[in-house]
Amino acid sequence: AQTDTGLYKELYRPQLHFSPKAHWMNDPNGMVYNKGIYHLFFQYYPDGSTWGPMHWGHATSPDMLHWKEQAIALYPDSLGYIFSGSAVVDEKNTSGFGKKGQAPLVAIFTSHDPIGEKARTGKYENQSIAYSLDNGITWTKYAGNPVLKNPGIADFRDPKVMWYEASKKWIMTLATQDRITFYSSPNLKEWTRESEFGAKAGAHGGVWECPDLFPLTHAGKQYWILIVNINPGGPNGGSATQYFTGQFDGHGFTANHTNIKWLDYGPDEYAGITWSNTGKRKIFLGWMSNWAYAGEVPTHPWRSAMTIPRELGLANVNGRLLIKSSPVRELKKQEPPLLTITNNRATTTKGYDTVRNEEPYMLTLTADTIKDCSLVLSNKEGEQVIVGYDASANQYYIDRTRSGKTGFNKGFASRHVAPRFATNHTLRLVLVVDRASVELFADDGLTVMTSIFFSKSWLNPGVIDGPRGGDSKIVVSRLGRVWK
Numbered sequence: 001a002q003t004d005t006g007l008y009k010e011l012y013r014p015q016l017h018f019s020p021k022a023h024w025m026n027d028p029n030g031m032v033y034n035k036g037i038y039h040l041f042f043q044y045y046p047d048g049s050t051w052g053p054m055h056w057g058h059a060t061s062p063d064m065l066h067w068k069e070q071a072i073a074l075y076p077d078s079l080g081y082i083f084s085g086s087a088v089v090d091e092k093n094t095s096g097f098g099k100k101g102q103a104p105l106v107a108i109f110t111s112h113d114p115i116g117e118k119a120r121t122g123k124y125e126n127q128s129i130a131y132s133l134d135n136g137i138t139w140t141k142y143a144g145n146p147v148l149k150n151p152g153i154a155d156f157r158d159p160k161v162m163w164y165e166a167s168k169k170w171i172m173t174l175a176t177q178d179r180i181t182f183y184s185s186p187n188l189k190e191w192t193r194e195s196e197f198g199a200k201a202g203a204h205g206g207v208w209e210c211p212d213l214f215p216l217t218h219a220g221k222q223y224w225i226l227i228v229n230i231n232p233g234g235p236n237g238g239s240a241t242q243y244f245t246g247q248f249d250g251h252g253f254t255a256n257h258t259n260i261k262w263l264d265y266g267p268d269e270y271a272g273i274t275w276s277n278t279g280k281r282k283i284f285l286g287w288m289s290n291w292a293y294a295g296e297v298p299t300h301p302w303r304s305a306m307t308i309p310r311e312l313g314l315a316n317v318n319g320r321l322l323i324k325s326s327p328v329r330e331l332k333k334q335e336p337p338l339l340t341i342t343n344n345r346a347t348t349t350k351g352y353d354t355v356r357n358e359e360p361y362m363l364t365l366t367a368d369t370i371k372d373c374s375l376v377l378s379n380k381e382g383e384q385v386i387v388g389y390d391a392s393a394n395q396y397y398i399d400r401t402r403s404g405k406t407g408f409n410k411g412f413a414s415r416h417v418a419p420r421f422a423t424n425h426t427l428r429l430v431l432v433v434d435r436a437s438v439e440l441f442a443d444d445g446l447t448v449m450t451s452i453f454f455s456k457s458w459l460n461p462g463v464i465d466g467p468r469g470g471d472s473k474i475v476v477s478r479l480g481r482v483w484k
C-alpha cells in the first residue's frame, strides 16, 4: 500500500512504474485517452499471483505517471476468459451504443474459451466487445458477442482497433498464429476480412501476439508502423516486441524492409502497444517482464509492473527507417540536477554516496566520444547492474549477473546486448531507474533496453569506466517529485 510520503514499502516495489496492489498482471490492454483521463486496463488474475482466468484490471491517470487502481472492468463470462485487446472512443457512435451527445468507449477483446482449448476445437478464441458510458468505470458486454468468429485458427487474438478516416471504417489488427490478419468494420459489430501479412517478413521464433497499427510522420511524410509482439523468439531470449515500417492502404500492409526491427532489445518489455485517441502523439507502454520467468519473479503480493510510457517517433539512419522511443515529456519535468559529473575518467566500481536515496532517478550521460564506457548501479550490499557501451562490438549492454536475487530462474542472471544504430560521434544514454528496473534509451531512443532486477536495496549510480578521449557529462536527477 502507498504510505503518507507516497512511497510503497514492499520489497522490490516500483515507485514510478504502475503495478497492481496485489496479484498477477500481464499485458496492458484497452489503453485509451478520454476526457482528460488516461486509461490503462491490463490482463489481471485477482485470485492469485500467477497467470489464471483473465480479467481486465483497470487504472486511471491524468498524466500516465500517477495511477489510481480502479475496480475490475471485465470479468470472464460464458464465452471464456477476457484476453488482450484495445479500446476506442466511438466519436460518431457507429456502434449505436452511445446516448445522445455521449460517445461510448468501446472495448474490443478476445474471448478465450478454456474448455474449447482443452477439447482442441481450434476455435476457442473469438473477438467480443463491451461498451462504457461513464468514461470506463462500468462496462456492458454486447449481447451479440462474439462479433468476430474464429475460422479455425487456434491462436486468433489480441484485436487492436483504430478508426481509418480515409475510408471511414474501423480497422482491426489481429494476431493469427504467426501472421497478422486485418479486418474492417463500419460499426465495430460486423467484421470483414481484408488481408494477411507476415509470411515472408519478421521474426518467427514464436507465436505473434498483441499487434498495433498506426501512422507516424517523418520529414513531412507519413509511414505506417505495425507492431508485432512475439513469444518466444526475442533478441535476448523469451518474449519481445518487433515492428515493421511501411504503408497501409486501408486493406493491407506492405513493409519497406526485410530485416527484423526490435522496439526494445532488453529482456523485460513485452506486449507493448500504444494509446488510442492521443492525437499526433503516439505513446507506447509495455508489460515489464518476460514470459520466460514472469511467474517466478520474487515479488509479493503483486506480480509485474508496466514500463514507463514512451513517446514514439521515427528517424532515418542511413536510409534505415527506425523507431525512436523516449520517456514521455511528463516524466522529464524532473527536479533540478542532484549531481553533475564532468569528464569523469575514473575506473572505479564504487557508487556515488551523494545520491544514495530511495527514489527513482533519471541519469543522462553525454560524451563527445564513442569509446567503451560503463556505468554501475550498485548498493552497499555489493549488488550491481552494469550498463555500458562496448565500442569493438558496437553494442550497448545491461549486465544483471550480480544484481541480487537471480536464482528463481536459471536464465535470469545474464548480460544482454543491443546494437548501436546511431553513427554520430556522441554517446547519449538516458537511464530511468526505479526500485527494481532500469530502462536504457540510447541515442535519443534509437536503441532501447529494459531490464528488471531484485536487489536488497536501491541501486545508486556510479561510473566504472568513464568515457575517455572527449568531454563528457553525467547528470542525475531525482524523479521523486514527479510522481509524488
Ligand code: FRU
Pocket: 026, 027, 043, 054, 083, 084, 110, 157, 158, 209, 210, 271
Ligand atoms: C500475451 C498474451 C496474449 C493474450 C494474453 C493472455 O502476453 O499471451 O496473446 O491475449 O497474454 O493473458
